[in-house]
Amino acid sequence: TQLLEQSPQFLSIQEGENLTVYCNSSSVFSSLQWYRQEPGEGPVLLVTVVTGGEVKKLKRLTFQFGDARKDSSLHITAAQPGDTGLYLCAGAGGTSYGKLTFGQGTILTVHP
Amino acid sequence: EADIYQTPRYLVIGTGKKITLECSQTMGHDKMYWYQQDPGMELHLIHYSYGVNSTEKGDLSSESTVSRIRTEHFPLTLESARPSHTSQYLCASRQAGGPYEQYFGPGTRLTVT
Numbered sequence: 001t002q003l004l005e006q007s008p009q010f011l012s013i014q015e016g017e018n019l020t021v022y023c024n025s026s027s028v029f030s031s032l033q034w035y036r037q038e039p040g041e042g043p044v045l046l047v048t049v050v051t052g053g054e055v056k057k058l059k060r061l062t063f064q065f066g067d068a069r070k071d072s073s074l075h076i077t078a079a080q081p082g083d084t085g086l087y088l089c090a091g092a093g094g095t096s097y098g099k100l101t102f103g104q105g106t107i108l109t110v111h112p
Numbered sequence: 113e114a115d116i117y118q119t120p121r122y123l124v125i126g127t128g129k130k131i132t133l134e135c136s137q138t139m140g141h142d143k144m145y146w147y148q149q150d151p152g153m154e155l156h157l158i159h160y161s162y163g164v165n166s167t168e169k170g171d172l173s174s175e176s177t178v179s180r181i182r183t184e185h186f187p188l189t190l191e192s193a194r195p196s197h198t199s200q201y202l203c204a205s206r207q208a209g210g211p212y213e214q215y216f217g218p219g220t221r222l223t224v225t
Contacts, residue, residue, distance in 0.1 A: 042216030092212030
């Protein structure tokens with residue numbers, strides 16, 4: 001069974017601070033997605049990383065895929081209250097063919 | 113923007129009732145999924161389908177059943193709802209091949225009293 005360990009589980013910060021969320025596994029994934037989910041809604045895809053060592057930027061969000069394609073990180077610069085939500089990483093490939101393996105999620109709260 | 117719809121958005125129902133949660137997508141995706149999620153928690157895959165007349169059980173055991181008679185439609189049915197079925201149910205779809213990006217519907221929040 002493939003597992004994705006996501007940390008931290010909870011993060012409460014002030015507006016303007018930086019933060020990093022980590023997603024780690026002992027398994028190799030062919031791709032990894034990051035989603036953001038607001039209460040009462042479905043997850044929305046933020047980014048997909050495919051190549052080991054890949055870095056993608058989406059405004060204040062920076063996503064990195066580990067060289068060995070076993071881990072990933074999401075860094076937010078100068079967090080804003082609008083960034084509040086549940087962040088989920090999900091890995092594809094390996095033994096879970098055709099399905100995504102989801103991390104446990106990180107609940108981020110950004111206080112004004 | 114992904115076009116995947118779920119109805120109803122919210123449902124409060126008594127124990128023992130039969131319910132069907134609807135999911136439809138207009139993207140022509142072959143692959144569709146049902147997840148169960150408690151508030152703020154991880155997603156658990158309960159059913160998936162790789163095409164018409166194809167359905168499989170997911171990683172989390174569920175008393176629900178699904179059907180896939182048309183590509184765009186993937187309903188989930190609970191024959192006899194129980195309080196333990198109270199949860200959020202999310203439907204997703206993706207195209208074949210590619211990096212496995214899934215697009216989610218807005219979810220159905222089910223409460224069984």
